[in-house]
Amino acid sequence: MIMKQLIAIIAICTLLSDGFTQEPTIWRxxxxxxxxxxTGLLKQWPAGGPEIIWSLTDLGQGHSSAIVDQGFVYTTGMISDMGYLFKLDQKGKLVYKIEYGPEFTESFYGTRGTPTIVGDKIYLLSGLGKLYCFDNETGDILWTKDLFKDFDGSIIQWGMNETPVVDGKVLYITPGGKKNNLVALNRHTGDLIWSSPGNGELTAYCTPLLFEHNGRKLLATHSESHLMGFxxxxxxMLWKQHQPNEWSVHPNTPIYDEGGLFYLSGYGQGGGMLELSPDGNSAKLKWKHKNMDSRMGAAVLVDGYIYGSGDSRVWSCLDWKTGEEKYTSQEIGHGVVIYADGMLYCYSQRGELALVTPDPTGFKVVSKTKVALGTEQHWAHPVIYDGILYVRHGRALIAYKVK
Structure with a gap:
C-alpha cells in the first residue's frame, strides 16, 4: 500500500516537471x-495623460484583462452571444480572432476570465464554465472540458470568472462541485490528475494563488464562504478560514509573503492575515481589517505595506505585519491597483487612471487622467509590458505609452 502511494506521488511529481519548463504568462x-x-517608466505623466499609441473599440463586450506574451497581446470579447479570442501585435494589428463558443449573457454580460499563455498553448475559461486549450500559433482549439458536465460544477450568479493556473504539465481550475471542487488536469490533454472535494462549496470567482512555502507548493483560493489551502x-485540503459575504463574491487572489497570506473581499468583509505553520498544514488568523474590502480590485504589497481600496469608496494602506491602517483617501474612486517601477497604477470604477507614489504616510497622486474610450464598467485589471500600459474598458482596449 505504501509503495503504491509512493509510486502515485512520484508520477504526479513527474507531471509537475514539464521537461524544459515554460514559464506561464498569467493574470496580474x-x-x-x-x-x-x-523599468524606466515615467514618474509623471503629461498634463493630458500618457500618450495613447493605439486603441481598438470593436472587441465585443467583456471584462477580461489583456495579457501580453512575447510581444503579442491577447484578450477576449463577446459579440452577440458568442465569445472570441483576440490575438494582436504590439501595434494593435489583428493576428487572429477566433470564435470559441457561447458566453455569459446575464447580469454584467460579456467575457470574464483572462487567458493564460504557456509557450505554444493558450488556456481560457468561459463565463459558462467551458475550459479551452488553444494552439497559440493558429488559434485552433486543441481540447475542451466542461466544468459542469465533466466535474459536477455549478454556474454561479455572475458567471464563471477564473484564470487557469499552470505549473509544469499541470493546470489547476475550480469547478466548485461537491466532489470535484478543485481539480488538477494535464494541460496538454485535459486529462484529470487529481480532484479534491475541498469544502464542497460553490466556486467564488477567484483565481487561485500557487506559491511555495518552505519548499512546499501550495494553492490558496476562495469558495463561497471560505478561504482554503491545498x-x-x-x-x-490542509486548512480553511471562514470568509463569507452577502453575495459569495471573492475574486481577489490572495497575496503570500514570508509565511503570511493576505486575503480580502468586499461587501464589508475586508481583509485578513493568516500565518501559516512551517509545514503549511495549518493556518491561524493573525489580524483582520474591514476597511480594505475590495470586491474585485485586488491589492499590492510594496515594502511591507498593502495598498488597495474598498466598498467604502476609500483607498487605504495597511501594515503587512500588524494590519494597522496608515491612511485612507477618497481622492479617486475605488478600483484596481497594480505596481511597477516604484509606482502604483490605480484604475477606478469611475474611469480615473492615476499614477500614485506608494507611501504609507498618504495617498499621493502624481498624475491622473480619464479613460474615455470604451463601454460599461471599469473593472478589467491593467497590464504593463515593454513600457506600454494596456487598459481594457468594455469593448475597447487602449495602449498608453508610459516609458
Missing amino acids: GPSRDGHYPE DATTGK
Whole structure:
C-alpha cells in the first residue's frame, strides 16, 4: 500500500516537471501579485495623460484583462452571444480572432476570465464554465472540458470568472462541485490528475494563488464562504478560514509573503492575515481589517505595506505585519491597483487612471487622467509590458505609452 502511494506521488511529481519548463504568462503579473517587472517608466505623466499609441473599440463586450506574451497581446470579447479570442501585435494589428463558443449573457454580460499563455498553448475559461486549450500559433482549439458536465460544477450568479493556473504539465481550475471542487488536469490533454472535494462549496470567482512555502507548493483560493489551502501536488485540503459575504463574491487572489497570506473581499468583509505553520498544514488568523474590502480590485504589497481600496469608496494602506491602517483617501474612486517601477497604477470604477507614489504616510497622486474610450464598467485589471500600459474598458482596449 505504501509503495503504491509512493509510486502515485512520484508520477504526479513527474507531471509537475514539464521537461524544459515554460514559464506561464498569467493574470496580474509573473507572480500573480499585481507586480510588473518594468523599468524606466515615467514618474509623471503629461498634463493630458500618457500618450495613447493605439486603441481598438470593436472587441465585443467583456471584462477580461489583456495579457501580453512575447510581444503579442491577447484578450477576449463577446459579440452577440458568442465569445472570441483576440490575438494582436504590439501595434494593435489583428493576428487572429477566433470564435470559441457561447458566453455569459446575464447580469454584467460579456467575457470574464483572462487567458493564460504557456509557450505554444493558450488556456481560457468561459463565463459558462467551458475550459479551452488553444494552439497559440493558429488559434485552433486543441481540447475542451466542461466544468459542469465533466466535474459536477455549478454556474454561479455572475458567471464563471477564473484564470487557469499552470505549473509544469499541470493546470489547476475550480469547478466548485461537491466532489470535484478543485481539480488538477494535464494541460496538454485535459486529462484529470487529481480532484479534491475541498469544502464542497460553490466556486467564488477567484483565481487561485500557487506559491511555495518552505519548499512546499501550495494553492490558496476562495469558495463561497471560505478561504482554503491545498497541497498542490496531491490536492489535499490542509486548512480553511471562514470568509463569507452577502453575495459569495471573492475574486481577489490572495497575496503570500514570508509565511503570511493576505486575503480580502468586499461587501464589508475586508481583509485578513493568516500565518501559516512551517509545514503549511495549518493556518491561524493573525489580524483582520474591514476597511480594505475590495470586491474585485485586488491589492499590492510594496515594502511591507498593502495598498488597495474598498466598498467604502476609500483607498487605504495597511501594515503587512500588524494590519494597522496608515491612511485612507477618497481622492479617486475605488478600483484596481497594480505596481511597477516604484509606482502604483490605480484604475477606478469611475474611469480615473492615476499614477500614485506608494507611501504609507498618504495617498499621493502624481498624475491622473480619464479613460474615455470604451463601454460599461471599469473593472478589467491593467497590464504593463515593454513600457506600454494596456487598459481594457468594455469593448475597447487602449495602449498608453508610459516609458
